[in-house]
Amino acid sequence: MEFFTSFLRILVISLNAMVPITLAAVGEIIGERSGVIDIGLEGILLISAFTGAVSAQATGSPYVGLLAGIVTGFAIGALHGFISVYLKGDQVISGVGINLFGGGLIAFGLIAVWQTPGHHIVPASARMPKIDTPFGGISYITILTLVIVFLVYYLVSNTKLGLKINICGEHPRAADVAGINVERIRFFATVSGAMLAGLGGAFMSLDWFGVLTKELAAGRGFIALATVVFSKLNPLLALLGGFIFGFFDSLGVWVSSAAGVKKYIPWQFILMTPYIVTLLAVAGAIGRARFPDKLGEPYQRE
Amino acid sequence: MPKTDTAEGKDTGRTLLRAEGISKGFPGVWEHLILNEIDFDVKEGEVHTLLGENGAGKTVLANILSGFYGSTAGKIYIQGEEVELNSPQDGLEHGVGMIHQEVMLAKPFTVAENVTLGTDDSDFSYPLDKVESRVYRLSQKYGLEVDPTVRVGDLSAGEQQRAEILKVLYHEPQVLILDEPTSLLTPQEAQQLFKVLRGMADEGFGIVFITHKMEEVMEVSDRVTVLKLGKVMGETDIEETDEEELTEMMLDEKIPIHLERKEFKKQSTSLSVEDIYVTGPRGNTQLNGVSLDLHEGEILGVAGVSGNGQSELIEAITGLREIDEGSLIIEGEDMTNASPREIQEKGVAHMPEKRREIGVVEPMTVGENMVLRDYRDSPFSWHSVLNRSAITNHAEEIIEEFDVIAPDIWKSETRILSGGNIQRMILGRESWRDPEIIIASHPTHGLDRRAVSHTWELFIDLRDSGSAILLVSEDLDEVISLSDRIAVMFEGNVVGIVDSDEADKSELGMIMTGA
């Protein structure tokens, strides 16, 4: 019984930990299916966590904050999309730049807005309410994330738009001659993917932590990238991947808090587990991922 | 659907599409125009063939007519009205559909999914079953047999082609442009396609048929326009011309085919392929128990309609593809499934078909590509350190001897070389050692006449000095004039070996089609 309630508690924690990774990963899946890779997820998470907090605090409404996070994702996605889709630029370089920019902006912004270089607590009035359960608070965004995952799954596997996205990644010429505006689809996919990452960022500052720090994302954007590979571009598997990671992450902390365990295993090794488990899962079960044929390649008609 | 006003007869058909003064240059790269003031039209109920050699500009013109490319100058009229086609979508909306030379279907998706893509249903509805039944009905109507629920990747080349046509027909075009639709088809499939095309023309479609094969022109066209190096050489009704005239228009000059060669006397076997089986990526058999012997001082031609296992045979011999069963003996040694390097070290040179894709590394320099397969050997490297001056000398020699036009050995990326120059470079690179065995795939594809005769002379010289050459080519004239013996492939097998003295084109054609 004791074990069971503990388990449920870890589960509830994992449900939070899962959200930013899953949102960013599922967004990335949309973009990658259309042929655009965006490794700037970490940057998007950071920037939208920041803009989300600023707007929520200024207006006193967490919903405005979430919206601001999404709009931020939109803006950065549009920049990345413009460079990689319309200017036929290098998608990887752009993503690396976004990460660096994001890391700088949040650190700079903390000082510029609140004069605190380290951390800022988002006031309670600007934070998302939670659903209380006996095992901890569950966020509405967690539920929204589940909905989004299934919607995106439906989108990419059961709708015409999804088909268009897929074929733009697989064989953009074929899409083009079929009368599809490849650039528009890719741009749309990139932008909507980035919007999901933006939501994930705002979730971190307004819902999960209620705090803004310059290292808020703590590598979750990169974990999301790994999750995308893990998922083989299937949103449901991305959810699973995000959950596995969130679960082991929470479990590791949990276990390392338990009395006695540290006698046998140093805490540093316990904290390695989510990373090792993910790696083993990929190496053992998933293996070679198949990406769209033209992933990362700009499309040019002539 | 086009009007099926059969009473009007094809000669008096309305002009569906007319292009005037079309010119095309590509940004940056081209100083000359790829298309120069082209006039072209197609009428209701006719098959109008565009004939021209490789690189004549047929595809570019077709792309412009269908809205895929923009033109640098010129006007396009549809049903007499001037239109601006900025995308394939525009083309389709004006009733121009094109079946491209490369497959424009996404392999992981079904035929119906590929077709649905272009329909203008809402983004969220997914009327697959509607599309499937409509595709099915169309396929019945035009005799284009394809199961719309099958993944494109699982279809044969012929089926893919039919799926492409169905995809375009779905949009109810009036003009249908087919860019070399027969190149991947078996003769029977090609025959069937011609029947379909004729039927469609009779229904009132205007059909633009692109090819560089004379027989096809005579068989299917009502009218023919000959393109050469971006210019129209002539336009005529098919009744008013003959093969000879068309050939003359299409080519610069008649190529004199008189190649002196030593008499071939059967010497020791250099390479033998024994009952080889090769399976494709989806478990389909691609080589079906092929056997052949290649002797010292012999050119063995391999003829066949493309897609009948020639590429796979070459890849199996050069170690690029796994052999499931059977054995490969090179110079008396069993080299079955040896690595490409081991095979190369047995003295096998390889001039690959996909020259840009595997024959060179495009972003690397000309100098580096000149030793792509020899860099390990003296004098190009010494204890793993590359010897730049030796490589420079070597590259200069090849450039000199093979007339390669390359701006700079160490500064130019190989990607900026023209296709023909890349081929010359590969010829030079692969032949300079006088290799024991040469595996050559379409060695003169894309070369101009002078380079072709140079290459042919080179091959004869190599043969005379004892090299064994396996020559795969789609050009029957080339195969017949160069080879000592000719092996014909059909459906993954060698179906006949003929001595070239006794071979004639029509007979070979018969064997190639499995007759």
Next chain:
Amino acid sequence: SLGINAVAQDKKKIAVVTDVGGRGDLSFNDMGFKGADEAAAEFGVELQVAQPASEADYLPNVRNLARTGDYEVIIGVGFLLTDAIETAAKQFPDQNFALIDAVVDQPNVLNFVFQEQQSSALVGALAAMTAAHYDYSKVGIVLGIEIPPLWKFEAGYRFGIKWGLDYYEKVTGEKANVDLLWTYTGTFSDVAKGKSSANAQISQGAGLVYNVAGPLGLGILEAVKDKLNQQGKEAGPPFMIGVDANQDYMGNGNKVLASGMKRVDRASYIAVKRAVEGNFEGGTEVLGLDDQGVGMSRYNQLVDFIQFGLKGDQIKEEDVDTIKDNWLEMREEIPHFVWTGVNELENLIVSGSLTPPAPSTEEEMKDVRKEYP
């Protein structure tokens, strides 16, 4: 040259160099800044703060300031600056330096070290007795990266728990079973780890969680709030215990029972005062319970730090009264004997009759863990 200070300075200057945690940690670095800021206002000098983006900036930051020769004193906040201060002190022998939390043996460096084990012992005793009172079976401590200064906190806390439980038994006649849950999170920045660690500890029965991980306290407070929400309560238990600064005002004044304070602000104040008054001298000051260099938070400090919270935009003016009321009410709830016990422990330590362990090596720490499990 740095190409600056072309204008003649009429105002004297002082500088604070923070470690990589940087300002805004609501504890250590902020405290260093707070003291210097107050002193700057009092003595009419100009305060310059230099933050690093990484470890590579420590020495250059100190050096850049020292090179100008404009600063009365340069205060390095945190032991991470030890080598930077030492190197710069040798290179600029005429420059005054102060160093907090570590010792550099140079004539121009004034060092401050704290007896954190003492304040930690107090909050440990408080935590143990409070937990026993509310029938919790555990108390928790969440720490950052395993470094010796943190050992002193951990050791003192362990010591205090044991003492508190003994005292509890003595007073109530009941033997309480309260065990310790401890977590090194491996980070001073990933707030999520603070939250999940505290979450784990609270779920496993901890009634109080001591924050020894700077900003991770924000996460700990979140975990406490989550638990309170579940129980439909506003005020603890469970409680967080703050660190370094007085963090009692956080969470509306009724969720942080007390803070184990470490008055870094006093250290920087002293350094500035001496430098400005011209009686600056190298050496080492050990600050402990006896001179209020460390201690458990009390009401007057709450008021002081509410100002600090207001300045940092952490709380709003209109909430100040609520916070004070809540805080008083929260402390009222705790039985009187608990506070008496804490005071008694404080006296014992100040008088020298009890000495909480202050391990400085791995071995010593292991022994402490064995002795106070």
Next chain:
Amino acid sequence: MLTRIYEQVKPILNSFLAGLIGLAVGAIIMAIWGYAPFGAYDALFTAIFGSFYGFSSTLARATPLILTGLTFAIGVRGGIFNIGAEGQVFMGALAAISVSLLSLPSGIHVLVAIIAGAMAGAIWSLPPSFLKITRGVHEVISTIMLNWVALYFGMYAVVEWLGDPQRAEKSISAATTSRLPIMVSGTSLTYALFVSLAFSLLIFFLLWRTTLGFELRVVGQNPAAANYAGIKENYSINSTFILGGLAAGVAGALQIIGHPPTYALYSDLSTVRNLGFDGIGVALIGRNHPIGVIFAAVFFAGLNVGARTMQITAGVPLEMVRIIQGVIIIALAAPELIELSNQLLPAVRNWINEVKAS
């Protein structure tokens, strides 16, 4: 002729333009929040170029970045998206500290420390290589995960194995015999710089003058052609990983034996953190060329160094430069920036005219 010169200098012009865009965006952001951009840039550039001291600091900061930049650049050349430098640096640093436990004569000790670092970095690059070759695990996953594993492992090792008995917030410092001497007294610039430069030249030589480098680049550009040329793809992939690991490992070692004042790892590994990630930016700015990487590292480091002064004199938070660095890299992603701006400028001019006219 002119056009040819233009083609030659275009990449340089592009980089320069990207730099300008970065500074412009930085200025806008500063202005939005009420900082004075010109004062900030004045301080920034005076700090970088205004003095020998400033330039020495820049070179000191650039030293490890050159190497981590190389790791990523070698990866790109060999067709691998290797973001494992971060973890490999940690391992290299640990190894360099470990050999401080030996007592050796000074010259040899330095060499041993560098080699140990290099080996450790290389060893840490083997699992991703192995997983890629045998299981097809994408290196992005494996290197990200192993970076974290290395981080925690490093934290453990610093406390448990290599802890300084007096000051356990850090590891023991490198033995004095294994330290690289300071080159310019009063600065942090040590002879480590020459190790970095030498390593770059070595990599340059290896990539463009040896058969190994040849094979590596062929595989990186076109694996199918590599197969045709008889190159063993897996061998080459493995070499790519190992070379990158060596570079990162050396960076870790230099950050211990050539990085005053501490010559040690802090237990949060802050001594070496982010060097690997910054290396990615450096490589991209340097266009993945060993020589370009040197200049890019100096540029990157210069901004970081100048930022310290900018913070003090202009009061602008030093994180500003990360923003600028980020924007520069984003701008570099857009191809033919020069041509783009040529196209945009008339459009802008027209637009202004229109606005004026209305």
